Amino acid sequence: MVQKHYDVVIVGAGIAGATLAYALSTITSKTRPAPLSIALLERSLAEPDRIVGELLQPSGVASLQAIGMEQCLEGIDAIPVQGYCVAKSGELVHIPYPDAREGRSFHHGKFVQSLRAKARQGPGVETIEATVTDLVECEHTGRVIGVRARPANQASRDGGEEGTAEEKGKGDEEKDAYFADLVVIADGCFSNFRTSVMRAARKSSTRSHFVGVVLNDAHLPMPHHGTVCLVKGHGPVLLYQIGEHDTRMLVDIKAPLPSNLKAHILHEIVPSLPSSLHVPIHEALERDRLRRMPNSFLPSVEQGHSSSKEGVILIGDAWNMRHPLTGGGMTVALNDVVILSRMLGGTLDYKNWDRMSDMLHQWHWARKPLSATVNILSVALYDLFGADEEALAVLQRGCFKYFECGGDCVRGPVSLLSGIAPSPSLLAYHFFSVAFYAIWVMFTHPRPVGASSLEKPVLVAPSVLEYPGLFLKSFQVFWTACIVFGPLLWTEIRWW
Known part of the structure; x- marks a missing residue:
């Protein structure tokens, strides 16, 4: 069993976790001349495969630049995005970004892998492939002082999935422990620790699902623009290029989902879309399986003092979610990282929860203009x-x-x-x-x-x-x- 102590433990090496690890690793000052020691734990370091988190708004690009990670957008076949067009009943309206600003669209997994590679280069960052199973709390104060995690090779150590109950119990006892002055939970929309960190019940609401598929060599009405198609009687359809030959299509479908999604899309949705997309959509539906993702909404709640457990912070989709229609989730998360990392850089003692709570209060206010705007919109x-x-x-x-x-x-x-x-x-x-x-x-x-x-x-x-x-x-x-x-x-x- 491994036991290590760090300044910060981050659970989840997705968008928020990986960028926060790198941002904190670059913090130095007269009062903190040495880099922080940071453990970045992720269940699987293989390239993730998701149908959302593929569009980064111009403000998100600016946040990457602010923490020195803008090169993560290079070498991943990312596509410049110059704005939107909205299609309705055969009409198009052009909505360009102002002042020639640009966003980026890409395969989510490639972007995450690029962020992880950059995070590994951060001084003091140790990336660990392990599944975090428990928060470690001080038995006297209840403060979170670390996490327990099962390493990626735990199955072989425990005798595999078919091992005996005794062997599996022994494996649980041999979980590694990672202690820290501060634990950050960034384990995404299906967070395993959201309810245990926040003292009040926190539950997201889901009104619909995005059903996604990748089109090959599709021609959008306006190149380098996200396309929003308004379909009478149904939810919107989003299309944006995520690679040289790949275009993502997301169809919003409200609950209850039809029993035959492909037939529903072909007969109810496709006829209302621009005709140039009909053939690529038919080919994609014949070739690939449909993927779906819940569109969840979770307002942020101020952390610190009595509202959350001491020693631990939630960030990213584990704490705050909005409908992905506007593609603002990563932009909010990266802005949160920029502000939080600067504030943590000016905080010397992460164990002083009163001061940390005051800092979290300031962070909540500082992030609110952007997060509230994107969430409401x-x-x-x-x-x-x-x-x-x-x-x-x-x-x-x-x-x-x-x-x-x-x-x-x-x-x-x-x-x-x-x-x-x-x-x-x-x-x-x-x-x-x-x-x-x-x-x-x-x-x-x-x-x-x-x-x-x-x-x-x-x-x-x-x-x-x-x-x-x-x-x-x-x-x-x-x-x-x-x-x-x-x-x-x-x-x-x-x-x-």
Whole structure:
């Protein structure tokens, strides 16, 4: 049994864990001249295979640059992303990133492996392949002082999976122990330690699933742009290039999932997508199996003092999740790492939990503008883009027409989405501007009537006789906007 002591133990070598390990390894100062000793534990160091975490917004790229890891985007066949286009009923609207900013899209596994390789180069970082099974707590104070982990070769040491109960029990006793002044949990959306770290119950909510497949040599409507397709009666479809020949397609499907997902996509979704994508989609569905991932939402709760256990911090999806529609998850995680690593660099004693709690309070406030903006926007946009009732459909159409206005009607929203302008107040301004503009569009613009999703819609302008009914409907639309945005804002600001 191995027993070692470090300054910091990080559980999980994904996006947040690997970047935090490297960022902390580079911290030096007059009061801390030697690098921190850091143990980075990961269940499997093989290349992960996931269908999300493949789009990094411009603000996320800037965070990588801030901690000296921007080269991790090189050599992995990453594709520059210059913005978005939104497709609806055969129409396209262009939403470029402002000031020629760029994001990156890539295979998630290749990016994670690049981050891990960089983390290994950090002075004082030891990467260990082991499955963390328990938090080690001081028997007197209850403070977390380390973790227990089963090494990757534990199965052979224990006699393999078919070993006797006695052999397996002996193997449990031989788990390695890694002690530290601070333990950081970054084990992702399916965290095994979230509920044990936070004193109040923490449970994510799931409203839908992304079903994903990779298309070969597909031609997107706008190269180097993420494509958001709005499908009437269904959730949005996302497409973005993740390699020279690979394009990811994610189809949002609400619960309960259809028994035959491929048939559902072929008959209900594909006819509403741009025709240039039909052949690659059919080929991909015939060739590959569909992958699915829950779209979860988990607001962040302030850590420290009495709200969480002493000696341990949650970070990344283990602590805070948002709908992946806007591709903001990695951007939030990397921004969290930038701020947290700087604050930890100025903290000398990780054992002093009162001071650590004050630091965590400051971190919570410092990260809030970006995290709250991305979190609220992700769910609010999902409600609009996946409109399943009449008032939301009005807001969806208004949002599309708002983007068509160009200028600040595009620059403002995409700056919020990309993390360039982290401001909940600016988000509220644009969200309710969309709501009022949607009401204006309802009164003044011809609307599609009497056509199926496969036919070109017939546009009919509203008559004056309809105005009294539309006037009443406008209150319903505005109220719907309020009940979409208000609760999301409350989940973020109530912890400030």
